[in-house]
Structures are given as structure tokens and as C-alpha cells.
Amino acid sequence: MSVEGEIMNVLEAINGRRSIRAFKSQNVSAEIIEKLISAARWAPSAGNIQPWEFIIVRKPEIKRRLAEAALGETFIEEASAVIVVCANENRSFEGYGMRGKTLYCIQDTAAAIQNIHLVAYSLGLGTCWIGAFKEEEAREILNIPHGVRPVAIVPVGYPAESPSPPSRRPINQIVHYETFEVETFP
Numbered sequence: 310m311s312v313e314g315e316i317m318n319v320l321e322a323i324n325g326r327r328s329i330r331a332f333k334s335q336n337v338s339a340e341i342i343e344k345l346i347s348a349a350r351w352a353p354s355a356g357n358i359q360p361w362e363f364i365i366v367r368k369p370e371i372k373r374r375l376a377e378a379a380l381g382e383t384f385i386e387e388a389s390a391v392i393v394v395c396a397n398e399n400r401s402f403e404g405y406g407m408r409g410k411t412l413y414c415i416q417d418t419a420a421a422i423q424n425i426h427l428v429a430y431s432l433g434l435g436t437c438w439i440g441a442f443k444e445e446e447a448r449e450i451l452n453i454p455h456g457v458r459p460v461a462i463v464p465v466g467y468p469a470e471s472p473s474p475p476s477r478r479p480i481n482q483i484v485h486y487e488t489f490e491v492e493t494f495p
């Protein structure tokens with residue numbers, strides 16, 4: 310957690326952030342949500358098209374329906390706010406055709422989502438990136454128009470758990486030198 314008045318080191322945030330799936334009932338202020346969105350919009354995007362859209366959900370009934378759409382992940386309902394991050398496929402298509410629609414807008418949105426996670430963590434909040442949800446159901450609940458795709462449901466709240474870090478693949482298994490080889494380290 311950040312110490313008041315000190316800015317958390319970026320590596321500390323990257324390494325310390327965890328997916329949080331239990332939240333306290335404490336309210337997350339509108340100012341804090343604004344900080345998260347502000348961080349999101351400074352993410353890089355292909356051609357600076359910024360194809361992201363953010364739906365902030367506070368109403369318990371909408372959170373409940375989103376939790377249902379997310380295959381019963383009920384901790385979504387516990388979160389003070391839920392940010393549904395969408396990719397505006399139309400904007401990216403206009404700039405880059407099918408590559409923009411199918412790839413860039415997802416990459417751009419993912420970068421924005423990661424910024425939300427890191428800044429939330431640096432402010433002492435917990436978040437979880439939820440990708441497993443029935444897209445059509447989420448679309449209907451939130452009135453998302455055609456050409457805009459919901460990419461992630463991100464519950465935001467004060468954490469009520471402190472999970473230990475899940476393991477990561479070791480560097481020597483994921484780095485390839487010069488060409489892609491199965492045996493990576495000489």
C-alpha cells in the first residue's frame with residue numbers, strides 16, 4: 310500500500326499488485342475513480358486512436374446482473390465500483406481496418422486496463438481483471454452499442470484479502486534469443 314504523500318515506485322506496483330476477489334464495504338470516492346480513468350487514458354494506443362470506453366457501475370442491481378453474466382463471480386457485487394472497459398472497434402476500424410478492429414483496439418484497451426490496476430494498487434485499492442463473462446449478456450445489461458466490445462469487468466474496492474503471489478514462468482522459459490527455439494538458454 311502507498312504511504313500517504315509518497316509515490317509508489319512503478320516496479321513495486323507491478324510486482325506487488327494482486328488480483329483481489331474480496332472487498333470491504335468502504336466506499337471508493339468519485340475522485341479516486343477519476344484518477345483511475347485518467348491513468349487509463351494515458352495508456353499508449355495505436356495511432357493514438359484511444360478506442361476505449363469506460364462504464365462506471367455503482368448500482369447494486371446492475372452489479373448483481375454483471376456478476377451473473379460473469380458466471381457467478383459474486384465478489385463483483387462486493388466492490389464499491391465496477392469499471393467495465395470496452396473497446397470501440399469502430400474507431401480502430403476507421404484507422405486501421407480489420408487489424409485495428411480485431412487486434413489494436415484490444416491491445417490498446419488492455420494497456421488501459423493494466424494502468425487502472427497499477428494505479429488502483431498504488432492507492433491502496435484492490436482490483437481484478439475479469440475476462441470470463443457472457444459478452445452478449447453484459448452488452449444487454451449495459452446497453453452497449455454495436456461496434457463497441459466489452460473487454461473486461463474490473464471491480465474496484467478496498468481489499469479484504471491479501472493473496473500470496475501466484476507463480477510466474479521463469480525467465481529462461483519465456484525468453485528466446487534471435488529466433489524462437491524450444492531450448493532457450495544456451
Ligand SMILES: Cc1cc2nc3c(=O)[nH]c(=O)nc-3n(C[C@H](O)[C@H](O)[C@H](O)COP(=O)(O)O)c2cc1C
Pocket residue numbers: 326327328329330382437438439440441442474475
Ligand atoms: C485477460 C484476463 C482475464 C482474466 N479473467 C479472470 C476472470 O474471469 N476471473 C478471475 O477471477 N480472474 C481473472 N483474471 C485474473 C487472473 O486470474 C490473474 O491475473 C492471474 O491468476 C495472476 O494473478 P495476479 O493477478 O494476482 O498476479 C484474468 C486476467 C486476465 C489478464
